[in-house]
Amino acid sequence: MPDVFSIRRSSVEVERALAAQCQGNHQQDDGVGARVILPIFQSHGERASPLPPTSTRMKTFRIQIDGQGVDVVADSETSVFTAMTRAGIAWPVSCRNGTCRTCIARLLQGQVRYEIPWPGLSSDEKEEGYCLPCVARPMTDIVIAQA
Template sequence: MKIRIEPAGLEFAALPGQTVLRAAQDAGIDLPTSCRNGTCRTCMCRMHEGGAVRYAIEWPGLLREEKEEGWILPCVAEPLTDLRLHIPQAIDLFGD
């Protein structure tokens, strides 16, 4: 799956079963994170319409309303489709 981070325009791919956070790290992109298990909400970001994820844990630290509004937790979210995410704090560590 292809993932695009806005507003920086960073793009990377995620392998099947790989979380958004792990795919970003493998691509040299630093995203906000802390617990890495879906509870602290440090990585919480908004997914643009049309994207879909599944979670590596049964119930991540999001309210049902937040999920409906497009909020996700990249540390435990595995993409099911190409994604466009709004993460202003994302940093390209490779500087490409």
């Protein structure tokens, strides 16, 4: 019996098999009463990995620091501060959890989101375009400046 994980089917084959089962057109009775439908896999060379739904795939965005000629690329799950640090950009930081405000910056362009319910910013500061790079994650390409 072949290894279940080594079997790869194209989406067309799976759709045909499902359509046949749904219409009651059973092809050949091989004595198996139940079937397991495995997720579609995308082949990466010799390895196969399941494709995550489009909505959960990470997107990448460009971060620019106003007045510096450096662009940083960050994915949607990485904080702005972490992306800048990986790129070798020095930025003041202390707590790294959004409470001390050491990293506060002006968001000149773009949008960020926070995974914590209320980062250490007042509603007025948010409206004025301040952000906390240590806990902010990009939603679009952004331009920031030190506050």
